[in-house]
Each structure stands twice: as C-alpha cells, then as structure tokens.
Amino acid sequence: MGWEILLALALLAIVLFTHWLMRASSKSLGDSESRILLWIAQGFGAGRIPIAPGTFGSLLGIVWFALLLAPGRLWVLILGTLVGFALSVWICGVAERKLGEKDPGSVVLDEITAMPVCFFVQVGIAKWKAGSLPDVVHFFSAHHWLWIAAIFAAFRLFDVLKPWPVRQSQSLPGGWGITVDDFLAAGYVNLVVVVIEAANGF
Secondary structure, three states: OHHHHHHHHHHHHHHHHHHHHHHHOOOOOOHHHHHHHHHHHOOOOHHHOOOOHHHHHHHHHHHHHHHHHOOOOHHHHHHHHHHHHHHHHHHHHHHHHHHOOOOOOOOOHHHHHHHHHHOHHHHHHHHHHHOOOOOHHHHOOOOOHHHHHHHHHHHHHHHHHOOOOHHHHOOOOHHHHHHHHHHHHHHHHHHHHHHHHHHOOO
16 A cells, blocks of 8 residues: 555656646746756766766666566556656756757766666566566566676667667657667667577576
8 A cells, every 4th residue: 555655646746747847848947947957867966977877877777677666566667667758858858958969978867767678578577477577676686687787788788889770769859869769779678688588488
C-alpha cells in the first residue's frame, strides 16, 4: 500500500512538473528556473564532470532503472520510462537553447532516462521465467553483475559508435535529437541481449 501512495504522489508531482516545464519552455523563463533546468539536464551535476560525462550519466541511469524496478510493477517501469523520455526531450531542449550549442556534452539526462530501456529484454525474460518482475535485490545480485556490466558497456559502445539510425536521429530538432539517439542505442543493446540469450537457449 505504501508504494501505491508514493506512486500517486509521484504522478501528481510529474503533472505539476510538466505544467511548470511548459511554462519554463516559453520566453518567460526566469534565470533561476533556467539554472534549475540546466542542472537537471546535466544529470544533477554529473554532466559537469570533465571526463566521460556520458558514462557518469549512464551510471545514474542504472539508479533510475533500480527505482523504477523497486515497486515490482511492470506498468511503473513502462510509465516511468515514457515519462523520462518526454521530460528528457523537454529539458534537454531547454538546456541546448540556454547553452547555445547543439547536443552539449554536459547534458546527460538523455543517458539517464534511456538506461532503463537497455534492461527491457532482461526484465522480460526474468518475468517470463518467474511469473513476476524480479525485485531490485535479485536483479542486482552478484549472480547478475556481469550482465549489468555488459549491458552498461554495450550501451556506452552504441552511444559512441552510433550505428544507423542512431547518428541520423541526432539531426532531429532540439531535445528530440538529444534524446532519441540514446533510446535507439538502448534498442541495439536489447537486440544484442536477445541474440546472446537465444544462443544460450534463454
């Protein structure tokens, strides 16, 4: 029951935050609001790390995935991922305009919100085998750490190499171009996981 109350509050917060974002995206954006949005877009400061900011953003993405997995509800994982995508498009677009450059390296909210998608096949297989979503402790146990490390590394690889259509999607305007390429890279990760799992007979 506690999770349901927290989720209801979280959904209310998302609605209010989305309303604020719509206002913030307009020309009436104040300097303090702009700084807050930029801080969020930069992964709450992680994107300002001078070395490999995307990697640190992806690490935060694993934390985001764990938070979405914790309630043990598939709809929470899916809805949270969709909301994360929408907010990334919005906030990263605002950050891009504020910084005055295309897809700034310090903007890592796109990596954070795309990371849960990388685990979709693994979660699906675990649910199919057990009949329910794996809990966070099980998923992040020592037995699964190699999978987590491999998925993380694959995401970083596809995000850097940008195979078709990942690189092409960067030409999309504003936050779309910043966000879509990471979600497509996460799609490639799932394809690799499917191939490996199929080879091992699931």
